[in-house]
Amino acid sequence: MILVTRKEHFNAAHKLENPDWTDEKNREIFGKCANKNWHGHNYQLFVTVKGEPDPETGYVTDLKKLSTIIREHIIEKVDHKNLNLDVDFMQGVLASTENLAIAIWDQLERHIDGLHCVRLYETENNFVEYFGK
Numbered sequence: 001m002i003l004v005t006r007k008e009h010f011n012a013a014h015k016l017e018n019p020d021w022t023d024e025k026n027r028e029i030f031g032k033c034a035n036k037n038w039h040g041h042n043y044q045l046f047v048t049v050k051g052e053p054d055p056e057t058g059y060v061t062d063l064k065k066l067s068t069i070i071r072e073h074i075i076e077k078v079d080h081k082n083l084n085l086d087v088d089f090m091q092g093v094l095a096s097t098e099n100l101a102i103a104i105w106d107q108l109e110r111h112i113d114g115l116h117c118v119r120l121y122e123t124e125n126n127f128v129e130y131f132g133k
């Protein structure tokens with residue numbers, strides 16, 4: 001078994017806000033990311049597929065095709081968008097990196113055989129990894 005990864009990137013805006021909380025509570029928990037503090041991130045998305053190399057191609061998966069799938073189903077929907085307002089698969093979801101990675105997995109799962117990991121960097125220093133349920 002071998003792991004194959006494609007990296008993509010997108011730029012998106014968000015804020016962190018729990019609608020069930022007061023502004024004060026949101027500020028206490030989410031700090032500068034809360035309430036009216038819309039801001040943006042340059043997200044780096046790594047999608048990993050696992051499998052055995054095909055004996056004829058040597059590929060686990062064609063990385064060009066993997067890129068096309070990620071771009072069609074994720075990047076086109078999130079790049080230069082507001083995650084809280086514009087993205088259909090993030091409606092009603094708190095726009096944390098964790099929830100965004102899970103939502104991305106849920107979008108990609110049906111299109112990618114052998115999907116193994118969605119790794120999402122929100123900043124240079126902060127990233128999450130999701131391996132499915």
Ligand SMILES: Nc1nc2c(c(=O)[nH]1)N=C([C@H](O)[C@H](O)COP(=O)(O)OP(=O)(O)OP(=O)(O)O)CN2
Nearest residue numbers: 016032033039041095096097098122123124125126
């Ligand atoms: N568990 C999580 N914690 C935080 C998340 C998250 O998605 N999951 N997100 C944020 C905010 O989005 C925030 O905007 C992150 O930016 P920042 O704090 O500026 O991150 P940096 O890595 O650039 O910060 P440094 O302190 O300079 O390393 C907050 N927490």
Ligand SMILES: [Zn+2]
Nearest residue numbers: 014033039041
């Ligand atoms: Zn943020």
